[in-house]
Amino acid sequence: MRYYDTMLAEYLKNPGQRGLGLDALAKRKFQYDMKSYDEVSQKKKLRFDEVDLEVAANYSWEDVYMTWKLYSEQGSMKDWNPSPVKPISGGVSIQKLDILQDMELPLLKILSDMEMRGIRIDRDFLKWLEGRLEQAIWELESEIYELAWEDFNIKSPKQVGELLFGKLGLPRAKKTKTWYSVDSEVLEELAKKYPIAALISKHRHYSKLLSTYVIGLLEVADEDDRIHTSFNQTVTATGRLSSTNPNLQNIPHGDDVAWEIRKAFIPYREEDMLVAFDYSQIEVRLLALMSGDENLLWAFRDMRDIHQVTAEFIFKKNTISSTERKFAKAVNFGVIYGISPFWLSKMLDIPQKDSRHYIDTFYASYPKVREFYDTLLEKARKTGYVETLFWRRRYTPSINDRNKMIASWAEREAINMPIQGSNADIIKLAMLQIQEYLDKNNCKSVMLLQVHDELIFNIVPEEKETLLVEIPRIMENIIPNSSIHLKADAVMGKSWKECK
DNA sequence: TAGGATTGCAA
DNA sequence: TATTGCAATCCTA
Known part of the structure; x- marks a missing residue:
């Protein structure tokens, strides 16, 4: 199947820019104001299938026509990125590939599949963790109020500052734009002498885990206990992906309670395994290669x-x-x-x-x-x-x-961009080649997540032995004839926590 | 209610 | 006065 995306094409031309949606592009390139859905649906009161057919058609043609106009204008990436081969160290050259046609567009399908698939969580375990954290936070709260001789909102940096530096007269350290900072660095320093700072610090830590991760994840899990993130392909300036709703690229792995969060991510079935494949020290290796x-x-x-x-x-x-x-x-x-x-x-x-x-x-x-x-x-x-190894470009005019x-x-x-961006190129190419391998061999194992230099899979037992060898092999051989050896490790477990 | 500011989580 | 992100919360406009 052939497909195309005007947003991806525009992103690659200049990954720093905002407003890559169809409406914004139509306005910017053709000075055309597209009808908003609000207009058509009478301020979202109507579903699209309830909109009068003629009105709906009048709204729809714009999308089709503008997409076609943009497609015609954007043409091939070769128009704006003409050099054929990139010489790099050790006499090795990287054949130019068209990052739109050969990287981002095929990746789009893989990411969409990953999103729809989702990753399974242990809802009962998260519920249990929620209770435990609530209890711990509640106890810390009383201790803090006792030491402070008053109740206040511990979650408010302003009120914490007023208490510590005002009422209690503790030594002030660094400043923020508006006042004195009470971030973890400051609190840790104060904690050496003042127990209340240690308690506030701990309270912060637990509150963060509870609201962002435990409650946050429970809220977005579906009826099958799966979490479906959105991978955004047109956000970062360097070519990395980003993840939202929820962000599954910043799940904690600290040495204490934070680790527990990762216990909640589990394989689809009892007999399956989660496996994390990660590039080892890839950024320094890329520095070696590129320099x-x-x-x-x-x-x-x-x-x-x-x-x-x-x-x-x-x-x-x-x-x-x-x-x-x-x-x-x-x-x-x-x-x-x-x-x-x-x-x-x-x-x-x-x-x-x-x-x-x-x-x-x-x-x-x-x-x-x-x-x-x-x-x-x-x-x-x-x-x-x-530019990156694979010719992704970022403009830095300032x-x-x-x-x-x-x-x-x-x-x-x-x-930073050539290193971080080449890393992004390489793992994207790895995802393509791995998916190709999985398809060709009718594998039942599936890709679940990408976290910048690692890939998380749900692996079925009968494929474990093969994939634990084949996936790192593919990852390590993304750059042909390279002067540097890319190294990929595999770790498996019954939860994401064990994949360390 | 929108959005800046602060804070903290990841690679 | 280290790069790239996202989000919860507070609090003002």
Whole structure:
């Protein structure tokens, strides 16, 4: 079946823009005001099948005609993205594919199937968790009121601030736009001396889990105990998906009660398993691939722990403590996001002199990473855009802004996009190839979720052995003849919690 | 009731 | 003064 989507086409031309719907595009491109459904249905009083036929027809032709007009105008992606082959490191080239025709449009069908399928939850377990959290929150509440000598709304940052910094006179730390911050960082610091801060912190944590996850998920589960998220394909600036109603891409996995939330996600049938397949350290691997840095490439070729390797460079020794590894990990990630020494020092709670040294040493150890970023920024300043491995494009025109803050913000966007966006390209291609494999082999196992660098499946017992091998194999071989080895791990369990 | 502000959850 | 997201809640306009 052939199909097309004007919204996807427009998104790919410029993923930053809003107003990609048919109405907005008709207005923007053809100065045409489409009739609203409100007009036709007399302010939603009528269902569409109750609308007078002539009125309905008069409303419908616009959708058809405007879609066709846009389709004709948009044409093929090749018109605006002409280069045929992209040279990357190690003499490897990536054959240009048309990301609309060969990636996003086929993915649309897969995402739609995933949404309709839904993921099963254990409603009874969530109900039980709801009661337990309510009880815990209620107890915390009384303790807090006792220490505060008054009742107030603990969920109101304003009232918490007034109590802590006003009535109780606790030391103030950082500011928000309007007053003094009472976020978790501040509360944790205060909690060292003042028990009430620890209690408020815990209350926050439990309230978050209860309202967003327990109640939130129970509210949207259907009569078959399944949750159907919406995967949005035209929201992010980098090419990632996003998930709403509910967002299933930010389910907690903290080390305590938060983990319990994931216990509620279960396979369709008693005998099935949930399996999570995730790309291991894909962003640093992509940095190695795209920069062509030999030291990074060697580290992965030798199957080294990349944070350990960076730590060895930074601290110039072979025995690395867990703190040193943690620091190196923060540096590895920080570089991908274009972090400043200031922020890194704050994050690691070390002097700015040290954090600056760590970042400098990183670039000295992986010299081609700096070259890669220099070239990237130079090109972004000249052309106004950056691109992924598979030619997805993001425009960052403000990189030439006279305001230095605005320009450096755009620089960080430009630095991050090729990595985050290539990651998105790769997992999207993996989803296509995996689905193709499942179809070809008449598999009963199905894809349920995508969480940026991992895929969650409902696996039936008779396919377990094969798919646990085949799916990672497909994921690892998305880039043909690559100088870098992509690594995919599989973890299975009777609930999402066990897939860790 | 709409929307900004704050907060916190994920990769 | 680290990238990309979504949502609950409070509270003002």
